[in-house]
Amino acid sequence: MKNTERIFSCWIKKNQAFLHPESLVVFNESSNILRGFHHIEILGNLSQRECTTVFYDVMNNHTDNYYFRVEMKNPDWKNTYQYNPINISVSDVPEPPILTPTDLQEVMEETTVNLSCSAEAPCPKQPPTISWSNIPESAHITTQLQEKPDKTQSVFSYMTFKASYKDHRKNISCTATFPRNTPKDTTVESTVMLRIQYVFVFFYIFPPKETHITIDPSDSVSVGTNVTLTCKSKASPSNDIIFSWYKWGDSKRLDYREQMTFGANRTNAGWYFCIAENEYGIQKSKEIQLIVAVY
Numbered sequence: 453m454k455n456t457e458r459i460f461s462c463w464i465k466k467n468q469a470f471l472h473p474e475s476l477v478v479f480n481e482s483s484n485i486l487r488g489f490h491h492i493e494i495l496g497n498l499s500q501r502e503c504t505t506v507f508y509d510v511m512n513n514h515t516d517n518y519y520f521r522v523e524m525k526n527p528d529w530k531n532t533y534q535y536n537p538i539n540i541s542v543s544d545v546p547e548p549p550i551l552t553p554t555d556l557q558e559v560m561e562e563t564t565v566n567l568s569c570s571a572e573a574p575c576p577k578q579p580p581t582i583s584w585s586n587i588p589e590s591a592h593i594t595t596q597l598q599e600k601p602d603k604t605q606s607v608f609s610y611m612t613f614k615a616s617y618k619d620h621r622k623n624i625s626c627t628a629t630f631p632r633n634t635p636k637d638t639t640v641e642s643t644v645m646l647r648i649q650y651v652f653v654f655f656y657i658f659p660p661k662e663t664h665i666t667i668d669p670s671d672s673v674s675v676g677t678n679v680t681l682t683c684k685s686k687a688s689p690s691n692d693i694i695f696s697w698y699k700w701g702d703s704k705r706l707d708y709r710e711q712m713t714f715g716a717n718r719t720n721a722g723w724y725f726c727i728a729e730n731e732y733g734i735q736k737s738k739e740i741q742l743i744v745a746v747y
């Protein structure tokens with residue numbers, strides 16, 4: 453296209469008519485008009501019908517309908533998109549970042565998990581920053597500004613980590629901080645809870661971990677005292693754990709429940725251990741000694 457045929461852009465507020473009051477023109481590229489805004493920028497190539505308008509430092513009083521118009525000087529030609537107004541609605545709080553995935557994932561321990569957090573960058577020169585909180589120990593994070601086909605931009609932050617039973621029920625938050633020309637920036641947050649065997653984000657499955665025994669009231673009691681031994685273990689699914697109780701020197705299983713209670717006497721003094729098992733694995737606890745004193 454020749455220079456004499458250059459197309460200029462124009463934005464009109466409230467009124468789409470050609471004979472609009474001059475005060476309603478907020479931007480006119482051909483006559484260098486800028487009214488009511490700190491800065492307006494046209495990105496892309498208007499002659500190729502690929503362009504994006506960026507309104508900077510938008511305030512609450514900018515809420516209105518805006519009509520886009522194109523003009524040519526030579527020949528003199530104008531066209532207003534009167535049936536496609538753009539409604540700008542200004543809010544003090546930006547949209548929260550988008551955290552994905554949001555659907556159910558089946559994740560085995562040691563499986564690689566990927567999280568993505570994105571926030572719109574309405575002002576490319578002042579994009580939001582994204583931060584994560586309560587992240588897993590193995591997490592690796594990368595963040596980048598990406599341009600979309602319509603020439604607008606978003607900030608994307610990617611987190612990769614290996615699934616661990618330690619992350620069960622952990623809340624991971626993604627926070628987007630938007631710079632503003634005010635004393636205080638604006639922050640918005642999205643959160644997911646890592647749940648093993650829970651329908652929300654992650655479905656973790658792992659064999660018994662941290663299996664150990666507790667004794668109540670203590671590991672040293674007198675004859676006749678009621679003693680409760682509890683086998684504790686972390687696993688998922690947690691309600692599918694099978695427990696087995698053994699006493700050192702006796703190959704016979706003593707019990708198959710999580711807790712075992714009996715009255716203390718000299719014959720049941722000794723070393724005990726338990727085994728926790730599910731379909732994904734098995735783990736044996738350390739032996740613990742029960743001392744029965746005769747007074």
